[in-house]
Amino acid sequence: MAEYFKDIKKVEYVGKESKDPLAFHYYDPERKIGNKTMEEHLRFSVAYWHTFTAEGRDMFGVESANREWNKFSDPLDKAYARCDAAFEFMSKLGVKYFCTHDRDLVDEQETLRETNKLLDKLVERIKERMKETGIKLLWGTSNLFTHPRFMQGAATSCDADIYAYAAAQVKKALEITKELNGENYVFWGGREGYETLLNTNMELELNNLANFLHMAVDYAKEIGFDGQFLIEPKPKEPTKHQYDFDVANSYAFLQKYDLDKYFKFNIEANHATLAGHTFQHELRYARINNILGSVDANMGDLLLGWDTDQFPTNVFENVLAMYEILKNGGIAPGGLNFDSHVRRPSYENIDLFYAHIAGMDAFALGLILANKILEDKVLEDFVEKRYNSFNEGMGKKIVDGRTNFKELEEYVLDKKVGVPKSGRQEYLENLLNLYIYE
């Protein structure tokens, strides 16, 4: 078997004294944080598409990387080679999960039947590699956006045949995900939306989308796939407006169409900020609504208006994310999938290692620090006190829904009602810094 990363040994934890860029300085998989190991908490996953399939194209430039495993002309040879490279990479990196679209695995063929045949062969190879390495499938998904057929949507296409094609693709992707014991299945609707309202029947499209998701739920039941269904929201790009704009937009849709009991969310940091929210906001919103499913761990550049999908090296943001995840009781059966790609100038294979290590260490730090903040109840105690007027008396009645406008009016009609306690934002930011840089 070809070795694609010859100069790279298994990446090991060496601690923070070393500056070795091919080792972990904070991520120590076996280290216990609370009652789980770091590996159990973080459930890192490699994104097959960014790391093995794509090669650094952007809107103004062709591929900058030349991955050896993609150079085969025969589609099956290429698929095998890419698969081998993937499992070698993940083994050396020590990541136990991956995520993939159907079309990352094999190139599309003339007919769906032929593509599916190729997929079946590749799935056998993947199963072998999974068995050998212990690496698992975090989630599967279907690419319904790259082929020109989907230029105007898939489950919201204006064309019934294309809708049918998309449905058939998801059917197969569900089967594969089940076959590989995938723990979740994700819908990212990058073309489910519109370029212009002038030509769009939004109502029909949304109804069709709801039917599509119901069929997916039904088919999963039929084949016994019991992984978690996830929606990954993104407000725009590639489409001018995408229906799964943010978690709340999608949650409104799921509720309206009685789909909310079947779906949770895969929240991506960069998609959160494109929608005008912080990453933490989307996590918090999902958490309190009990719909936080999984995370696409990356970061965006808030001065840029597109999805840069950078490796998540911002420790501060990762602390806030891990804080929500710990409060959620963990992220399983979801995980932290690096939906991140190396910058176009970081075109060497070794950059793939540097980048994942950077993200893993930065999230390990996030975990360590968030756990410390939680254990010391730094924020919890403050918040508890801030809202303590709701713990008894009229406040308690409000919370319990046992009062009404008349009673409340009487309560305040002649009262001098002053201002609330100071919000103390700067105090809290400072306190957080003391924990993070201690």
Place this chain on the structure above:
Amino acid sequence: MAEYFKDIKKVEYVGKESKDPLAFHYYDPERKIGNKTMEEHLRFSVAYWHTFTAEGRDMFGVESANREWNKFSDPLDKAYARCDAAFEFMSKLGVKYFCTHDRDLVDEQETLRETNKLLDKLVERIKERMKETGIKLLWGTSNLFTHPRFMQGAATSCDADIYAYAAAQVKKALEITKELNGENYVFWGGREGYETLLNTNMELELNNLANFLHMAVDYAKEIGFDGQFLIEPKPKEPTKHQYDFDVANSYAFLQKYDLDKYFKFNIEANHATLAGHTFQHELRYARINNILGSVDANMGDLLLGWDTDQFPTNVFENVLAMYEILKNGGIAPGGLNFDSHVRRPSYENIDLFYAHIAGMDAFALGLILANKILEDKVLEDFVEKRYNSFNEGMGKKIVDGRTNFKELEEYVLDKKVGVPKSGRQEYLENLLNLYIYE
């Protein structure tokens, strides 16, 4: 009675040949567009706060306007004078509706009881003026954001007494709105959100907000107020993050808390764009979900990141807005409320006329042109054709929810499924221009 706009006569329709800036060139209230008059279609409303109460303060500057009617030291004298100015202005302008917050009408007094007494007196005066002029109340609302008491929210305050105070304020505002035959009641939650998640119990706050709205619904029933309840979403400003981010965010909330049957939406153009949507998108989304209630007719500046609330002089945008409103079967019992203020340098009283006329003419044009586009089925025919594969066969089964993934797979497994019909965006944009500039 004092006359505040002495040099201004009633604004009349003069047609588009004239360049008289104190006359209407497109807005001809009696002109029939389809089966309704322009006045019936447009239901224009003046915003009491922007036009009569506020005086042009901004973050870096004090008031630029010096309205005579606000110069009284006695609070009742001031309230009466402002009221008289308002009705004189609206009469001369020929607008038949106004909207108001409780605190636009009278200044807040030491206790709620005293403020309410003052309000009662003022309401008598307003009723007289309404009777004299035929002007009606489009909607009432309560100002729960200006007083320091509300610095950290009202129905989502961290303090139970402040929550109670807010409830009592809304109780009174509902009573006044009923007393004045207001046709709607609006909630704009400008401080219902958070400055920082570090100190925020989002779950408690949202639960409390839901209880608050349920109490409002209950109290309205109790007093027999049968106007439409409306939520006005805005994503941010003054607060870092507001819970009523956009229509869909709020709709998710309403559904979750079983409030969706009681509320529709008051959609503001500038709030739409602050949330990353076009105005038309928010209108369309509300329309197809049957929750389009009313409109705050203004425009923003997309290169600025705050709510500029400009008078809506962009005819093209108004065409798209009126297109959605016509498709909605009209906006009643809502209306087009000018939640717009003159630019700070437009500080003279006469600018209030120029600005409202500009907005009214630009929306009248929007109505005329949108109606023409609809009558000729310019977009309708195109859209019908674009989606016609869903009218029969497999497409029809998809729409009707009578198929499944297996059947759809069979249907396409060996089929060459090509690309959809061209989206023709540029063609449609050109066609629209031909209608608009004909």
Place this chain on the structure above:
Amino acid sequence: MAEYFKDIKKVEYVGKESKDPLAFHYYDPERKIGNKTMEEHLRFSVAYWHTFTAEGRDMFGVESANREWNKFSDPLDKAYARCDAAFEFMSKLGVKYFCTHDRDLVDEQETLRETNKLLDKLVERIKERMKETGIKLLWGTSNLFTHPRFMQGAATSCDADIYAYAAAQVKKALEITKELNGENYVFWGGREGYETLLNTNMELELNNLANFLHMAVDYAKEIGFDGQFLIEPKPKEPTKHQYDFDVANSYAFLQKYDLDKYFKFNIEANHATLAGHTFQHELRYARINNILGSVDANMGDLLLGWDTDQFPTNVFENVLAMYEILKNGGIAPGGLNFDSHVRRPSYENIDLFYAHIAGMDAFALGLILANKILEDKVLEDFVEKRYNSFNEGMGKKIVDGRTNFKELEEYVLDKKVGVPKSGRQEYLENLLNLYIYE
């Protein structure tokens, strides 16, 4: 010779009564506006890259269009076919100018020498077609951003050999531009900037860039190319930060390095808005500094954070742009180049016609309306009056630089200095609407 647009006849002016989408409704090339024809005013140009070379790829999808002329495997065959298609298209459209990068014309070969040979052959063909059709080259430029070699810049590369290669490419592009009597030469520095400051020597890069431009100026002199050099600013995309951020940023650079006498600006609407300016702002700024050279006529979507390069169908914006151009005394030797591409779903050849027609008609309207506004001195008279305190007395001394702080203090020390005249923004917006929709 192959005919690529068989079903299309020459696009003719038919006037605004017709709704024929393959005809002009406002653009009447021979019609006189002031003392020039529309054709002379507008100097429309087709962008070779968007219309003939590119095929609709985006960040998440492959090409959606399948242009027949690009299907040849032999590079020269392909280059000839594309050239033939281009001249057929432009002839039928009635556009008299085109713009091109070197790499739009022919594919890059193994060595620069070979590419240049191919270019020489193609240039002969182009010259023939130019002679046959009367179509001219508005500007030439060099593509220094698509090839992976330029992933980290060209004239600001971190690698001297790549810098040299870029220089050699520009040398050849200048020769070709001269050979084809190009009237301008453009530098768009899409990769001249940085992805991260962490690895960047900004000072060295900017010095090198200045040397590069000086060498270009020197070489132009040497070969007798006397076209106008132009910088096209863009703040970001594809690079995180581009040095030619906006006109003023570039103007600071040009002044610092004594390049300002050799360069003017090619201003693109979408790049203006990405930099936080209106299109009109950039035009105005360039105009009053006498550095307005040419225009990339397109429009962006201000709710999207990337360069959508849409066809400029927004008439209102075009009025403001043409207003600046008329005040500039015209745009020659520059022109209005459609740096615009059809939306990805508008993939048919006929959409290329619809789109250019849409842009041409919308700019023709812009010209007609801007000219009317100027002739009636609608804004001029207002502005003259607004600043009239500077026409005499102390105001005149201020303008002439003949006073000082002491004299000015004496002048106001005991004076009641009030507020300026109202800015009348709403009045002016309304007035403009009256002109535009009359």
Place this chain on the structure above:
Amino acid sequence: MAEYFKDIKKVEYVGKESKDPLAFHYYDPERKIGNKTMEEHLRFSVAYWHTFTAEGRDMFGVESANREWNKFSDPLDKAYARCDAAFEFMSKLGVKYFCTHDRDLVDEQETLRETNKLLDKLVERIKERMKETGIKLLWGTSNLFTHPRFMQGAATSCDADIYAYAAAQVKKALEITKELNGENYVFWGGREGYETLLNTNMELELNNLANFLHMAVDYAKEIGFDGQFLIEPKPKEPTKHQYDFDVANSYAFLQKYDLDKYFKFNIEANHATLAGHTFQHELRYARINNILGSVDANMGDLLLGWDTDQFPTNVFENVLAMYEILKNGGIAPGGLNFDSHVRRPSYENIDLFYAHIAGMDAFALGLILANKILEDKVLEDFVEKRYNSFNEGMGKKIVDGRTNFKELEEYVLDKKVGVPKSGRQEYLENLLNLYIYE
């Protein structure tokens, strides 16, 4: 003398083990970093306006804070009280500089003469306090934006009398700044720009602005004020478009009008991001052009579109800022002025301490970490290597401007010119984290 912060003792350095929020954990003024103390490096300054004059108003709410020192009705009493509170605060905080506008010190009176008289009295008090405490004036400036007179600009007003008034105000502010031994004088042109181009003579306004600045330079010479003149750029807010958009925009202006030798820049973090740049970018750009003068140390919220002026608690950003400042050889005679205000809900006096401490500690950390990164040449070595092809041969000739297009073409015509070295962004981000969280 009244004591306004009774419960607060002098804030001391206690080290990072303590969590006392009224002590410094990283800022140890006497600690040497390199060859200067922290105090000498950081030159912290308190902003008189945010901390002592303003009280938490926002666009939708009145003042949330009730500062005792502002409650006096007599203007001189108020001015004295505010001054006393300021010096008490700064002494307890241990900050050695402050910055102020003329109108922060005393309220404006009926005439300029009267205001100036009041100012003279207050200046005497300030001088006393400065002497007693050793606190110095970092920079003075004039408020030319709050009064309605300046609603349409000051040095770019459309009204000559207002221009004269502004000039007289700056004259006095220069005198005061000299009297107080101010080390710099700042121009922030918050209203120097336009609301709409429709009514604006941009050319006249910019010429007048240039004359204004020349007069300021002349008058400074006349009175012997030899502090550094600084421009503080900001792209928008309160005005739709401000001429001093960013450093480069202003630098173009300064060069054009021969003002560049007299002015450097006061760079504010939040203004940088509003203009689409990182704070580090603006610092770097100024540094390499030798125009970095001083810093307004705050931070913005990139998801909000207005100037939030938050206390700079983001340590990572502060590291990058201090990196540029150290590379600049320090910031003197400028400093780090906290142009920051407490959030509106942080309304208590003690929050003023929490907030300044948060900013001081976070910048002290920035200094410590940036110094470590520089001492280890972490980035320097990488950058040196990245560009090493410019150290000899053709690269050296390029840098020295000793080559030309012909020579460069010969050099590459038959050469296989590959891609540059990997940019290694992720590697560098990881490395930086290792330094920051070590």
